[in-house]
Amino acid sequence: MADHHAGPSGFARERRTIAFAWIALLLLMLTSLGSAYARLGPWNMVAGLVIAGIKAGIVAWLFMRLREAGVLIRLAAVAGLGAWCILLVLSGVDYATRTLTPADVQRPQQLPPVHGAASQPH
Amino acid sequence: MSGATLAHPSVDEKQEPETGKLGMWVFLASEVLFFGGLFVAYLVGRVRFPAGWAEGSRHTDVLLGTVNTAVLLTSSAAVALAVACEEDGHARRWKARLLSLTAALGTVFLLLKGLEWHDEWREHLLPGPDFALHVAGAQQFFALYFLVTGLHGVHMVCGIVALSLLARGRARARPWAGARELEVAALYWHFVDVVWIFLYPLLYLVDRHG
Amino acid sequence: MTTDALPGSYLDDGLTLRSWLTTTDHKRIAILYALSITAFFFVGGAAATIIRMELATPAGDLVSNDAYDKLFTAHGVIMVWLFLIPSIPSVLGNFLLPLMLGARDLAFPRLNLLSWYLYMAGGLITLEALLLGGVDTGWTFYTPYSTMFSNTYVVLTLVGVFVTGFSSILTGLNFIVTIHTLRAPAMGWFKLPLFAWAMYATSLILVLATPVLAVTTLLVAAERLFQIGIFDPAYGGDPLLFQHLFWFYSHPAVYIMVLPAMGVVSEIIPCFARRPVFGYDTMAYAILAIASVGFLVWGHHMFVSGQSLAASMTFSLLSFLVAIPSAIKVFNWTATLYKGSIRFDAPMLYALGFVGLFTIGGLTGLFLASLALDVHLTDTYFVVAHFHYIMVGGSVMAYFGGLHFWWPKATGRLYPEVWARIAAVLVFVGFNLTFFPQFILGMEGMPRRYHAYPPQFQVLNLFSSTGAGVLAIGYLMPLVYFAWSLGRGKAAGDNPFGAKGLEWQARSPPPTHNFDAPPVVPARVYDYQADEPRPEAVR
Numbered sequence: 029m030a031d032h033h034a035g036p037s038g039f040a041r042e043r044r045t046i047a048f049a050w051i052a053l054l055l056l057m058l059t060s061l062g063s064a065y066a067r068l069g070p071w072n073m074v075a076g077l078v079i080a081g082i083k084a085g086i087v088a089w090l091f092m093r094l095r096e097a098g099v100l101i102r103l104a105a106v107a108g109l110g111a112w113c114i115l116l117v118l119s120g121v122d123y124a125t126r127t128l129t130p131a132d133v134q135r136p137q138q139l140p141p142v143h144g145a146a147s148q149p150h
Numbered sequence: 151m152s153g154a155t156l157a158h159p160s161v162d163e164k165q166e167p168e169t170g171k172l173g174m175w176v177f178l179a180s181e182v183l184f185f186g187g188l189f190v191a192y193l194v195g196r197v198r199f200p201a202g203w204a205e206g207s208r209h210t211d212v213l214l215g216t217v218n219t220a221v222l223l224t225s226s227a228a229v230a231l232a233v234a235c236e237e238d239g240h241a242r243r244w245k246a247r248l249l250s251l252t253a254a255l256g257t258v259f260l261l262l263k264g265l266e267w268h269d270e271w272r273e274h275l276l277p278g279p280d281f282a283l284h285v286a287g288a289q290q291f292f293a294l295y296f297l298v299t300g301l302h303g304v305h306m307v308c309g310i311v312a313l314s315l316l317a318r319g320r321a322r323a324r325p326w327a328g329a330r331e332l333e334v335a336a337l338y339w340h341f342v343d344v345v346w347i348f349l350y351p352l353l354y355l356v357d358r359h360g
Numbered sequence: 361m362t363t364d365a366l367p368g369s370y371l372d373d374g375l376t377l378r379s380w381l382t383t384t385d386h387k388r389i390a391i392l393y394a395l396s397i398t399a400f401f402f403v404g405g406a407a408a409t410i411i412r413m414e415l416a417t418p419a420g421d422l423v424s425n426d427a428y429d430k431l432f433t434a435h436g437v438i439m440v441w442l443f444l445i446p447s448i449p450s451v452l453g454n455f456l457l458p459l460m461l462g463a464r465d466l467a468f469p470r471l472n473l474l475s476w477y478l479y480m481a482g483g484l485i486t487l488e489a490l491l492l493g494g495v496d497t498g499w500t501f502y503t504p505y506s507t508m509f510s511n512t513y514v515v516l517t518l519v520g521v522f523v524t525g526f527s528s529i530l531t532g533l534n535f536i537v538t539i540h541t542l543r544a545p546a547m548g549w550f551k552l553p554l555f556a557w558a559m560y561a562t563s564l565i566l567v568l569a570t571p572v573l574a575v576t577t578l579l580v581a582a583e584r585l586f587q588i589g590i591f592d593p594a595y596g597g598d599p600l601l602f603q604h605l606f607w608f609y610s611h612p613a614v615y616i617m618v619l620p621a622m623g624v625v626s627e628i629i630p631c632f633a634r635r636p637v638f639g640y641d642t643m644a645y646a647i648l649a650i651a652s653v654g655f656l657v658w659g660h661h662m663f664v665s666g667q668s669l670a671a672s673m674t675f676s677l678l679s680f681l682v683a684i685p686s687a688i689k690v691f692n693w694t695a696t697l698y699k700g701s702i703r704f705d706a707p708m709l710y711a712l713g714f715v716g717l718f719t720i721g722g723l724t725g726l727f728l729a730s731l732a733l734d735v736h737l738t739d740t741y742f743v744v745a746h747f748h749y750i751m752v753g754g755s756v757m758a759y760f761g762g763l764h765f766w767w768p769k770a771t772g773r774l775y776p777e778v779w780a781r782i783a784a785v786l787v788f789v790g791f792n793l794t795f796f797p798q799f800i801l802g803m804e805g806m807p808r809r810y811h812a813y814p815p816q817f818q819v820l821n822l823f824s825s826t827g828a829g830v831l832a833i834g835y836l837m838p839l840v841y842f843a844w845s846l847g848r849g850k851a852a853g854d855n856p857f858g859a860k861g862l863e864w865q866a867r868s869p870p871p872t873h874n875f876d877a878p879p880v881v882p883a884r885v886y887d888y889q890a891d892e893p894r895p896e897a898v899r
Binding site for chain 2: 467470529532533534536537540541567569570571572574576578579580582586587588589590595596597598601605647709
Binding site: 037039 | 171172175176178179180181182183186187189193194196197212214216219220223224226229230231233234235236237241272276294335336337340341343344347350351355357358359
């Protein structure tokens with residue numbers, strides 16, 4: 029355990045940090061909620077994700093103690109995100125550059141289920 | 151959490167993290183990819199069906215969703231406090247109570263979620279032949295909504311069970327309910343919270359002003 | 361084998377079935393895996409046998425269309441998920457990793473046992489789906505066929521795959537933490553055997569790629585059960601979303617299958633050439649490079665699927681890049697042999713076979729990575745030949761090589777060398793006879809997954825089916841002589857091959873706690889000297 033946690037004053041500090049983090053998280057949540065009611069167009073999603081990112085950062089840095097973790101743990105924390113970014117970015121290349129030419133039968137619409145689930149093997 | 155008896159200590163004990171913590175972080179990395187696949191499916195749909203996603207999101211219960219988010223954030227603070235209690239001799243007796251509080255908040259979350267789902271079922275928002283919304287993509291939005299909140303809920307259940315067991319074990323001073331085990335369980339709980347932190351804007355706040 | 365003073369081996373430590381089924385000893389868990397994957401291997405092999413029998417004649421006359429679809433699906437599902445993925449990591453990795461590190465067990469021994477139970481559960485569920493009637497989608501489960509039209513046990517099979525996936529993730533997790541935290545004090549990263557490096561890189565892939573497969577199986581099941589529409593064009597869904605998610609896992613999966621094989625080969629070649637590995641550092645970096653760049657190339661499975669041209673070109677370029685570290689490894693193995701004192705023991709035959717066959721497989725991968733060529737070659741037997749050269753000519757041969765190399769350590773017995781060499785040669789000949797003609801068939805246009813074909817393809821198909829028969833003999837022989845050696849094989853001694861590596865400092869077979877005294881980490885890894893006296897060739 030890192031030394032600055034030890035002892036009653038360390039605990040008091042830790043308690044304060046958690047309290048502030050908690051309040052910050054709730055305030056950010058309300059900001060996110062509020063921003064959703066503002067007409068920001070595509071920036072609504074950006075705002076929502078940025079605020080979520082900050083909240084996640086607070087939880088990861090302070091609650092999950094990445095602040096005092098070693099390089100290895102931090103790498104582990106980031107590795108999943110890195111791999112996910114690869115999935116997003118490279119499939120995004122496809123989605124960004126693929127031209128869709130829907131045929132009549134494929135125009136998006138609500139259709140009834142294609143086949144019933146009742147008597148078929150699953 | 152480690153059952154291995156080391157033949158000898160690791161290379162540099164000060165630098166090497168505890169085995170259990172490292173193991174949990176590696177597991178959480180895998181969980182990022184698990185939920186991440188669903189996030190990709192969500193993003194693809196959102197780009198394709200902005201109207202459908204917006205329509206779907208408007209039909210989620212933003213009040214319950216916001217309350218639930220607050221509940222979960224509070225539960226994270228509670229378990230973080232429980233972990234911090236280890237540092238202080240006086241505060242240690244609070245650990246078990248804080249763990250129970252966290253588990254209780256988690257249960258509240260699930261109950262509210264269940265309420266939401268019940269309402270959505272009543273309003274014919276379950277994907278299927280009587281799906282109520284007729285904007286293209288809205289059904290897929292809800293399909294992903296139920297899938298991802300369902301999976302999140304399963305993770306919550308695991309977390310609640312783990313924390314409840316630890317709370318009970320701590321109260322009875324069991325050896326398997328020590329500081330290390332708690333820290334590892336707390337990491338898992340925080341992660342489940344982080345997933346929800348992202349789900350909140352993505353599911354509830356797509357187009358509230360439409 | 362045992363003296364009065366020393367305790368017995370891990371094999372003597374509990375003789376009941378219960379002691380085996382509740383063990384947390386990594387060596388026993390490795391044996392459990394070995395037995396189960398062998399059983400699945402022969403089930404998958406049985407499917408292959410019927411396939412090759414069918415393909416001996418142009419008419420689709422042995423089995424119906426539907427049955428044939430179910431056969432190649434069963435073959436793929438079983439061989440990929442229930443045999444290849446767990447083979448080297450869960451058998452050899454489990455047994456050897458703690459020994460190679462000088463540790464007593466893995467970081468999480470009970471999690472290790474859970475991994476095996478999850479594997480068995482997933483495997484049995486998959487087997488059940490097979491027995492109930494099978495699945496006909498191909499192991500790749502492409503949508504919308506798998507989600508909308510297939511009338512077979514898709515969901516059940518996917519549940520099996522889902523469960524087995526968690527076995528993989530937990531094993532990977534265990535290995536990563538073990539390598540970080542349980543190395544002997546003197547064993548820095550650049551003194552790790554390359555097998556350990558390979559296990560590490562493989563574990564990274566297991567942990568990061570498998571979860572995407574897991575969630576993809578859930579999506580397919582949800583689509584199939586509830587018609588949610590995300591893969592269905594009629595609902596505006598995207599069938600390619602499935603393919604992106606599926607191949608994001610399944611391409612790195614092939615590196616899960618080949619990196620451990622490379623690790624095994626890097627242990628065998630130095631030993632039987634009596635030379636340290638050429639370019640050890642580069643070999644380690646190449647392993648990491650293969651694992652990382654391997655995450656960037658999955659779209660090369662989707663060139664003709666409707667993916668955008670820009671994405672295809674990106675993936676094509678990246679796929680060329682991933683060949684580079686693999687090629688570096690082939691050059692380094694070859695350089696290791698140079699001026700070595702080479703002896704062709706069975707493990708060495710398998711290892712050398714790996715190098716040659718993996719090279720062919722890898723080069724033909726470059727053909728497929730070229731967009732224009734792939735348009736012609738995709739979904740033909742060229743692809744089938746390519747991946748069998750890597751998976752079978754590569755991974756399976758390395759697995760067999762490793763089994764032979766470490767058999768004396770694990771069992772304390774020597775396998776019969778002459779029979780082992782004969783089997784190795786039969787495998788090599790049979791393999792090439794089976795799969796080389798398939799390159800030609802593919803170039804000539806024979807599509808894969810068809811059981812009826814135009815008569816002009818029959819000659820090559822006959823070669824292929826004959827080769828499969830020879831291959832089968834080569835695979836069955838070790839079953840017989842390994843079993844024989846358990847009862848009648850000569851005692852092995854601690855280091856019959858004069859190999860370096862901490863595992864050889866333990867007894868053969870090791871006691872449960874692995875080392876009677878802390879093992880000595882040598883100053884240099886692979887410290888083979890050509891002039892050093894070596895043990896006589898085992899017989």
